[in-house]
Amino acid sequence: MVSKAAGTESTYSPGGVTIPDWRPEEPAFWEAGASRVARRNLGWSIFAEHLGFSVWLMWSVSSAYLLSMGFDFTPQELFLIVAAPNLVGSLIRLPYTFAVPRFGGRNWTVVSALMLLVPTLLFAVFVQRPETPLWVFVLIAATAGLGGGNFASSMANINFFYPASKKGAALGLNAAGGNLGVAIIQFFLPVVVGGAGIFGMVTASDGGIHLERAAYVYAVLALVAAAGAWLFMNNLTTASVSPRQSLAVVRDKHTWVMSLLYIGTFGSFIGYSAAMPLLIKTNFWVPAGGPTGTGIHFAYYAFLGALVGSVARPFGGWLADNYGGARVTMWSFVGMGIGTAAVLWTLSQLTPNPGQEPGIAQDNQAWFAWFLASFLIIFAASGIGNGSTYRMIPLIWARQARTSTADGSPERTAALQQSTRNASAVIGIAGAVGAMGGFLIPMSFGAPWVDDPASAIRGAFAVFGGYYVVCLAITWFVYTRRSFLVSRLPSLAEARI
Known part of the structure; x- marks a missing residue:
């Protein structure tokens, strides 16, 4: 429990599950022990979220192994399997956001970790049954x-635990820890299941592929996360707010502007992460030639994009803290546009790969370094943009609270507390909308209305590049143009949204 000491100082009494008094904006309170509590909750939150991301993207790399295990799916069907988790993951984010104030952060972390047993155990059972129809796999x-x-x-x-001045770093670390789950699953799953991986240093096992092994590992880790959250995390009574109050933010235009921007940043990160193994396999690998095939093996490099994007995310939060989130977000879209143009140019140099002729894969292999480098530019820029956009959200609502109340007044204190609740709701809404990119991107690559997969991929990248230009224009118009700063923001410090 957190209790008041003499004057304005506060101390933390270990052992309390629910904390009734939480005032992170007060320096004395924060230094007296609240920071330690926040760091402990952040650590277990990162671990649980990391596992969630790994399970979420488990199919991104597993789908590329299904054909070798006896399943008969077309490239379009495989992209559908990869896209399905992202559709559900985006739709479910809003109720998950409201679950925190309703049930408590610690309690919901326990429940959400245990719910990971459903996808992992179903995965373990049905990947061993090649006769399973497509609809069941979807x-x-x-x-x-x-x-x-x-x-x-x-x-x-985590947004409730940290003061505004430290939210950028805390949310960046929390998100990066989760995003790294994508890279970890794409890095280790090929090794765990008996496939080749780690830049070719690990070769495929003689016993074939056993995808169920990875599912059992993550089922056990989910139990560890649930136990850790139960024992070491806390609920905050100050985080209590009704869904009706939270949904009031839907009337604010900034909620939807930030959601559109987040489709461009996080939607790109999660969508490209999900699709990258199949993109490599489609363009640079054929099953003929050699004992297993020839060309670039997706398991050697597919994890690099998610790794770069994850590492870049806290850097984006740091840049936003120092140079302004809107400015950093704008430049991240510039980087994503440049990377997309480079990927399109590289794809235009490839010989269409029908999946049968080894010579074609060898010809395309010469362009893989350019393809990978261009894609990593997109991932790095999207990671930076992820961190900067999430940094913008609490600042926008905190600025609204400060400009509408007098400094030092009770109204200011109440408004800042409400701004934290509003920002958490917006984070959930923007996260839900943004995650739709994880569904739309793989579906665009596997567009069933385009007969040639290579043409579908190039067309999709052209559309995505156009969207980044739109996001760049929106960011400039709403948040960085000089007329906005002069007319709406009272100081340069507050202009750094």
Whole structure:
């Protein structure tokens, strides 16, 4: 429990599950022990969210192994399997956000971790049954979207624990820890299941592929996360707010502006992460030639994009703290546009790969370094943009609270507390809308209305590049143009949204 000491100082009494008094904006309170409590909750939140992301994207790399295990799916069907978790993960983020104030951050972390047993155990059972029809696999893959919901509840929870001056770093670390789950699953799953990986240093096992092994590992880790949250995390009574109060933010235009921007940043990160293994396999690998095939093996490099994007995310938060979130977000879209143009140019140099002729894969292999480098530019820029956009959200609502109340007044204190609640709700809404990119991107790459997969991929990248230009224009017009800063923001410090 957190209790008041003499004067304005506060101390933390260990052992309390629910904390009734939480005032992180007060320096004395924060230094007296609240910071330690916040760091402990952040640590377990990162671990639970990390597992959620790993389970969410488990199918991104597993789908590329299904053909070798006896399943008969077309490229379009595989992209559908990859996209299904992202659709559910985006839709479920909003109720997960509201679950935190309703049930408590600690309680909901326990529940959400245990819910990861559903997709992992279903995965373990049905990947061993090649006779399973496509619709069953799509439904099973969709349950992995439960892991995507963990991000929204985790971010909303941590937002309550930290003062405004430290939210950028805290939310950046929390999000990066979760995003790294994508890279970790794409890095280690090929090794765990008996496939080749780690830049070719690990070769495929003689016993074939056993995808169920990865599912059992993550089922056990989910139990560890649930136990850790139960024992070491806290609920905050100050985080209590009704869904009706939270949904009031839907009337604010900034909620939807930030949601559109987040489609461009996080939607790109999660969508490209999900699709990258299949993109590599489609363009640079054929099953003929050699004992297993020839060309670039997706398991050697697919994890790099998610790794770069995850590491860049807290850097984006740091840049936003120092140079302004809107400015950093704007430049991140510039970087994503440049990277997309480079990817399109690289794809235009490839010989269409029908999946049968080894010579074509060898010809395309010469362009893989350019393709990978261009894609990593997109991932780095999207990661930076992820951090800067999430930094913008609490600042926008805190600025509204400060400009509408007098300094030092009780109204100012109440308004700042409400701004934190509003920002958490917006984080959930923006996260839900933004995650739709994780569904739309793989579906665009596997567009069933385009007969040639290579043409569908190039067309999709052209559309995505256009969207980044739109996001760049929106960011400039709403948040960075000089007329906005002069007319709406009272000081340069507050202009750094």
